[in-house]
Amino acid sequence: MSQDNTEFAEFFAASWDPCLRAVAASAGNMMLAEDQTAEAFARAWASWHKVSRHPAPRAWVVRTALNAGASWWHRRRKETALASHDIAAAGSQGTGLDSAVLAALRRLPARQREVIVLRVFLDLDTDTTAGQLGIAAGTVRAHLSRAMTALRHELAPATTTETER
Amino acid sequence: MSHNEQLDDSTLTQELRDSLSELATPERPSLAEITGRGRAHRRRRLAGLAGSGVAGVAAGTALALGLTGVLGTATARSTGTTGAGAAARSTGTIRTAAFTLTSNANGTDTLTLTTSQVLDPAALQQALTQHGIRALVKTGTYCWSSPAAPDPASIGVLSVRPSISWPPIKAHGLVPAPAGSAPGKLEQIVARTVTVINAAAMPSGTELFFGYSSSARVLFANLIYTSSYTCSNSYSPPPTR
Numbered sequence: 001m002s003q004d005n006t007e008f009a010e011f012f013a014a015s016w017d018p019c020l021r022a023v024a025a026s027a028g029n030m031m032l033a034e035d036q037t038a039e040a041f042a043r044a045w046a047s048w049h050k051v052s053r054h055p056a057p058r059a060w061v062v063r064t065a066l067n068a069g070a071s072w073w074h075r076r077r078k079e080t081a082l083a084s085h086d087i088a089a090a091g092s093q094g095t096g097l098d099s100a101v102l103a104a105l106r107r108l109p110a111r112q113r114e115v116i117v118l119r120v121f122l123d124l125d126t127d128t129t130a131g132q133l134g135i136a137a138g139t140v141r142a143h144l145s146r147a148m149t150a151l152r153h154e155l156a157p158a159t160t161t162e163t164e165r
Numbered sequence: 166m167s168h169n170e171q172l173d174d175s176t177l178t179q180e181l182r183d184s185l186s187e188l189a190t191p192e193r194p195s196l197a198e199i200t201g202r203g204r205a206h207r208r209r210r211l212a213g214l215a216g217s218g219v220a221g222v223a224a225g226t227a228l229a230l231g232l233t234g235v236l237g238t239a240t241a242r243s244t245g246t247t248g249a250g251a252a253a254r255s256t257g258t259i260r261t262a263a264f265t266l267t268s269n270a271n272g273t274d275t276l277t278l279t280t281s282q283v284l285d286p287a288a289l290q291q292a293l294t295q296h297g298i299r300a301l302v303k304t305g306t307y308c309w310s311s312p313a314a315p316d317p318a319s320i321g322v323l324s325v326r327p328s329i330s331w332p333p334i335k336a337h338g339l340v341p342a343p344a345g346s347a348p349g350k351l352e353q354i355v356a357r358t359v360t361v362i363n364a365a366a367m368p369s370g371t372e373l374f375f376g377y378s379s380s381a382r383v384l385f386a387n388l389i390y391t392s393s394y395t396c397s398n399s400y401s402p403p404p405t406r
Contacts, residue, residue, distance in 0.1 A: 025185055045199055120182065
């Protein structure tokens with residue numbers, strides 16, 4: 001096995017799970033996330049010479065997977081039949097994707113969700129996140145702040161209600 | 166940010182990470198499956214299929230899950246020589262129990278169906294994708310654009326021989342497409358037909374739609390606009406206005 005293939009194999013083994021989880025949390029469908037993530041790793045292998053030199057290869061994979069998902073859902077919204085709702089429901093049952101926290105995450109605007117995925121799930125720093133998204137570091141901080149405020153607001157009512165008794 | 170907000174953010178961050186770690190995830194695919202998909206991606210790139218066509222292909226392949234083994238012959242397809250100038254297509258065949266898709270030296274592809282097996286739309290979609298053909302394949306569903314995209318036969322995208330006369334096979338309860346919302350006819354592909362696909366003749370922004378009737382073992386084909394089409398699981402005409 002060439003050095004490149006060895007490096008990719010190691011990267012794939014170490015990164016598949018965290019990347020899949022990040023994609024699934026954002027996409028809300030584990031079946032879809034699995035295929036999107038596999039496709040993204042396949043593209044990473046096809047462009048490993050470039051991806052291996054990327055400042056955040058896992059972020060590259062996750063963004064590639066989520067972009068593929070965006071295209072997929074854009075097409076699906078145009079269809080008026082088939083069991084699309086059943087497919088979406090089946091993909092999230094029993095996986096934990098329906099947790100209140102992750103459901104609240106998916107209700108965030110896309111950019112705020114992206115920042116959460118990169119900063120919190122992939123644990124990238126602000127500057128690397130900014131580079132990934134093509135925005136300023138200050139904008140990353142602003143999106144993160146708004147996202148956390150929105151999530152706090154969404155998740156707080158259940159606990160505040162209990163404390164008021 | 167206040168101290169309390171910082172604490173809340175820490176707690177919230179931890180809750181997010183905990184939710185992520187609690188997700189039930191499927192088994193990791195094999196490295197061979199990933200590299201196989203990667204090779205297909207490289208072949209498409211080398212064959213000069215970059216740009217919007219690849220983006221549409223990527224969306225289509227998201228529907229095709231776990232097709233290793235079905236497409237084993239596809240991985241043996243040579244990339245041919247690219248050299249200087251235009252990329253040259255090399256011959257290659259994808260063969261499944263239900264269909265065979267063969268690349269021809271002149272840049273077209275030939276699709277034939279077998280008589281005995283029910284077609285798997287995901288397998289056909291994946292095969293068409295790997296041959297660089299923008300297509301959407303569904304079972305029990307008919308998709309169309311309004312206004313209609315050009316008739317694929319009349320513009321040289323599809324050639325079905327022998328040609329099966331319109332309207333569709335009524336013996337199986339199928340009726341013509343909704344009037345006014347589809348091309349004047351659909352191409353019908355059955356086991357005894359030879360279908361030649363000329364993807365290069367497809368107008369920009371269009372893709373082939375293949376709707377499969379498993380009861381009739383018929384593959385209906387037309388062109389749709391990728392950005393604007395409607396699908397229905399009923400072949401019945403719409404209510405009269």
